[in-house]
Amino acid sequence: xxFLAIATLSAALLxxxxxxxxxxxxxxxxGILTGSNGMTxxxxxxxTTGSGKSVCNGxxxxxWPPLMASDTDKASGDYxxxxxxxxxxxxxxxxxxxxxxxxxxxxxxxTGNGVxxxxxxxxx
Numbered sequence: 001x002x003f004l005a006i007a008t009l010s011a012a013l014l015x016x017x018x019x020x021x022x023x024x025x026x027x028x029x030x031g032i033l034t035g036s037n038g039m040t041x042x043x044x045x046x047x048t049t050g051s052g053k054s055v056c057n058g059x060x061x062x063x064w065p066p067l068m069a070s071d072t073d074k075a076s077g078d079y080x081x082x083x084x085x086x087x088x089x090x091x092x093x094x095x096x097x098x099x100x101x102x103x104x105x106x107x108x109x110x111t112g113n114g115v116x117x118x119x120x121x122x123x124x
Contacts, residue, residue, distance in 0.1 A: 024079045024091050025067070026098075029108065033093065033122035035067055035100060038107030043096040045118040050095035052082045064112070064119070066090040067098040078124075093122060 025036035033041045042064065046055050056064050061084075069081045069089035080092045091098045101112030101119070113121045 024069075024073070024075075024093075026079075026091070028124060031123055032110065033098070033124050034107065039100050039104055040108070040110050040112065041067060041098045041122045042101055042112050042119045043093075043122055044099060045120065047097050052080075054082060054084050054090060054097040056097070056099060057085050063102050064099040065102065067100065093124065096122075098122065 026041065027034050027036060027038070029038065035041060044054075044056050044064065047053070048055075054061075054066065056066070066084065066088075067090060069091050071089070073081060073089070073091075075081045078094050080095065081089050082092050082097055084090050099119075101109075101115070103109075103111050110121050112119050
């Protein structure tokens with residue numbers, strides 16, 4: 001599998017201006033956004049785009065672990081960082097928080113796509 005780091009792609013497109021590239025730990029694999037670990041990322045239809053909030057907390061966040069951001073991560077372009085109810089930081093793309101699915105067993109799995117008709121794979 002070939003992974004292309006978004007930060008690398010952004011830096012190349014911006015003429016090497018790495019300071020403007022997002023530090024989100026993501027990659028693109030077969031047209032689907034993944035974490036740097038190769039696992040598929042999802043959005044949740046019940047999250048309101050641009051609200052800066054995730055409505056997936058508690059048991060939901062256990063089943064759908066958020067793509068966490070560190071205090072030193074910097075948002076840029078379509079990537080933003082939201083603050084979760086527990087005060088931790090999470091990555092979002094175009095205003096939608098990003099999540100993994102606990103039932104995806106290996107990189108490339110997309111078993112969470114369409115779950116309860118509210119979870120979607122992300123195509124950047």
